[in-house]
Amino acid sequence: MIFKTRLIAVMLLMGLSGSVQADDSLYQELGGKEGISNVMAEMLYELAGDDRIADQFADTDIDRLHQMLTEQVCEISGGPCTYTGEDMVKIHTGLNITNADFNALVENLIIAMEREEIPTTAQNRLLSLLADMHHEVVGL
């Protein structure tokens, strides 16, 4: 009986505090919108000096890319953002992106996250979410 009462109390509290929400722990660990923006800026800086893939971004509006990546990572990490960019398959189709290109970008991202002192567990969670997008980027 006591257990049942407590269960109801917990359920009420969860309802009142609105805690039945999406998990935003990864978003928080990445430092929120500002932290994600910083990581993406570092990654693009790193990428610009990476001979393996820099040329592929020669005609890209980097400010827009920065903004779109920040929105996207904010959204997929559980943050309060909505990605407003192009469909992932559509934007990457015809770019002939290879596995090696994908891995190079991931390396740049890891360097950026290390520099921004993102905890390793959070790094791995983000990398796993991006790995899920591999088929929307590579071989199109």
Ligand code: HEM
């Ligand atoms: C999981 C990995 C990746 C994610 C999440 C991602 C995400 C994005 C996003 C959000 C955009 C901007 C879309 C827009 O402007 O509306 C974009 C554009 C672009 N991406 Fe990726 N991308 C990934 C991997 C790659 C790789 C590996 C390359 C090549 C090395 C690449 C090359 C490009 C280029 C060149 C553009 C600009 C295309 C244009 O402006 O027409 N992406 N990507």
